[in-house]
Amino acid sequence: MIDWINKTTRKLPTWPLYIGAALYPAWLFWLALNGGLGIDPVKGLEHAMGEKALQLLILGLAITPLRKHLGLNLLKFRRAIGVVAFFYVFAHLLVWLVLDVQLLGQIWADIVKRPYITVGMGAFVLMLPLAVTSNNWSVRRLGPRWRKLHKLTYAVCLLGGLHFVMLVKGFQLEPLLYLGSIILLLALRIKRPKPSRVRQSA
């Protein structure tokens, strides 16, 4: 089964992912305009983009453990997943800026004064160098430093999960499940000492 998936996905191109990913927010926007997202389309759009971004970040984080522990190789999709996640975080931020908060003074006050917004902005800022270097040229150019730089993803995911946990009212399960999966996927990366085996590269 896993072999079959690995063999099939090897033949698949990644470009349709980008197209589909770009169409999705456009479709949501169209729904928001036409009442398809309910009577509070601003929050509907904001939450949908944030939620999808977080799901993609988790998916991107799952790729290495899936390969290591199940032999499922989806590595070729990881760049697309990361770039699309950045694109959705950016859309989430734009909806918040332009449609939700609207006022420039209040936007800045919120970023500085409201911890969950500071945390969310932090995640976005950390994603910028990752998005800019998500291309073959940068991988070649930066060499081993590229891998190091892209470990920032771990911080981005933690901040994103934390952002969700911090913004809800009362005790809610959903954001904790997101943050929990992020922590689990990061924990799977912690190298345990393996005395009997020869050192492997991760």
Next chain:
Amino acid sequence: MAHRWKNDLTHDDVTPYNTYLNRRQIMAGMAGVGLAAMAGTRASAMTLEPNSYEDITSYNNFYEFGTGKGDPAKHAHRLTTDGWSVEIDGLVDNPGSYAFEDIMKNMSVEERIYRFRCVEAWSMVIPWNGFELKDLLDMAGVQSSAKYVAFETLYRPDEMVGQKFRSLDWPYVEGLRLDEAMNPLTIMATGIYGKPIPNQNGAPLRLVVPWKYGFKSIKSIVKITLTDKQPPTSWNKANAREYGFYSNVNPTVDHPRWSQATERPIGGGLFAKRKETLMFNGYENEVAGLYEGMDLARNF
């Protein structure tokens, strides 16, 4: 006695149903962003238009049915309100269980069109039907030692499915100072747009205190207790730093996680403009006197 307060928002001075329908048609028919922006401007010029029955009954915070805004409308049909009664006890002359029908026979129901401001910084305008809480309390006979009124929502997890999960410490409880409870603006709502209040809005009767954040307006009330001590309130118990006992709408006192200076009117579409939040939600003339000499930043 009733009619101690006259509506300042009326169906006449706001845009009535026809214009509302037209706007809906524009919204439904438009395709481009340009048109949408136009509709947004129109909507902002009519911010005092009461929200539609559909808006009011489909966008609710009623965690007893789930934490999503659509959850109450989805799950509240399970709630049975037949044979409802309200227990009134504590410092009253006539304690006991009051059947909902008996209460209604003795109360005079009137329409109150109130601004409704949620602590989450969104707002609506709602045409409630209800009676003044004072009339109900007078019926029970408030004793002179009473200083506060405590309220409690039904606890019935079989029907209120959100209560199966502890998003809050059930049952939901709220409270008012006695003078706040006796203010003519404070009503027990039993209807919306002249129809019996739907389950998701707090059937069969709920509190409405228009100058306080929405969560103070406790729904589906089964118990009212007159007391001489400040009663515990659900959101304050959940997070005392964020939710105070008073929770008066106040644009100058921010929620720790967001500003309360402005609000998003619900129902104006994707491009609705924020508007400034009014002190005491626009009821300053009626209620500011209740808090004279109080530090409202401290007693938030």
